[in-house]
Amino acid sequence: MTHRELQEILSGHILEEEVQLTLGELSRSCAVQAVHIMELVEEGILEPRGGRDPLEWRFSGDSLRRARTALRLQQDLDVNLSGAALIIDLLDQVEQLRRQLRLLQRC
C-alpha cells in the first residue's frame, strides 16, 4: 500500500441514480459476453431503455444487481434462465413483503 493511495480521496457516483450502462459496460461488470446479457433481456429479466438496436440499449444501474443475481443463480444452482427470472421476481416480492412486515411491526 503506497502513501499516495492512503492520501487520495476517491469520489464515485451512485450507480442506481446517476449511472446508465451500455451493453458493453454491463457485460464487462458481470464478466460475461454480451450474448449472455442479451439472453437476460430476451427473458425479460432486464429491461433496457433506448433503441431496438442492442448498441443503443441503456441499462439502469439496478440492472447490474439483477444481472449478477441471475448469472449467479444459473451458475451455482443450475437453474435455467426462466427459472432464474422467476426466482428474481419472487425475491423482489419477498423483499417487498419483508419491508411491509417491518413497517407493520413498528406500528
Next chain:
Amino acid sequence: MEFKDYYQIMGVKKDATQDEIKRAYRKLARKYHPDVSKEPDAETRFKEIGEAYEVLKDPEKRAAYDQLGANWKAGQDFHPPPDWDAGFEFSGGAGFGGGGDAEAFSDFFESLFGQRGAGFRSSGRRSYSARGEDHHAKILIDLDDAFEGATRSIVLQVPELDAEGRVHTRKRTLNVRIPKGVKQGQHIRLAGQGAPGMGGGPAGDLYLEVEFRPHPFYHVEGRDLYLDLPVAPWEAALGATVKIPTPGGQVDLKIPAGSAQGRKLRLKGRGIPGRPPGDLYVVLQIALPPADTEKAKEFYRRMQQELDFNPRKHLGV
C-alpha cells in the same frame, strides 16, 4: 491449518453415493445461496459447501481426501502428510462461485489440491482482453454518513497473480467519499479502481455496495427514517410539545391531544437528503409510569375510580 470434514459440512455419511452427495449439495446450495438466503452466515456457509462439493463430487479428489484417514476431526490442526497425493491426478478447473469474484477456497483445500489460481479467472468468457476486470465489494457505513456525506476508508483484499501464476492477496486501503443521500443497497461506482488493465488497457471499475450499520434508534427504509418515541400517557392524552432527536439535530415535535398508541407522525423532508428527501416518521409508544410507590399506586386507584374506562369494550366484555 484446520482440518475440514467435508462429509460433515455436506451432512452426508462417509459412504454416501455420488447421487446422495449431489442431492445434499443442491439442497444446501439452495438454502445458503447468498442471493436467496437471509441466514446471517449464508455466504460463508455457501463457500464451505461449494468447497466440500468440489472435493466430494470428483471421485479422484474424494478418494484422495478419504485416504487422509478417518481419524481427523473438523477443526484439528492439520498438515498434509508428505506425498499424500501420490498416485492421484487432479484435473483442475473449478466452476464454482459467484459472478467472477476472485475468492479462493480455504487454505486446507489449497494445501491438498493446489490453488485454483491460473486459469480460473479467465475462463474464456470475456472478449475484452485489454481492460481490467470490474471488482465488487461491500462498504458498511453509518446513517450519519449518508445524512451528511463522509469520507471512509475501506480495506480490500485484492487477489494478484505472481510470476508463477499463484494467487496472493494484497491489502489495499481506499479512502472513499460517501455521497450524501446514498441509500441502503445502492452501489457507488469508482471508475478505474478495479483490476489493472492488460497490455496498456484501462483499469476496470470498483463497485461498492452500501450497507448501513444498524442505528440504535432510527430504522431506515429507503430514505425514510422511523423513530419509536416513548411518550407519557398525559402527553398522548393532553397533547404536548417534546424534544426529539433527528440526524440533523434536535427539533420540537408537537404531539396532538388524544393520540393513540402507535400513532405515526410524519416530519416531511427530515429523512435522508436527496431528490426528493426522505421523511422522518415518529411512532408514538405510550410508556406506562411504574406503580412502584404508594403514591403512584394511590394515583392509579384514583384513575380507576374516577375514569369511566373499559379498554375491552370492543370485545363486548
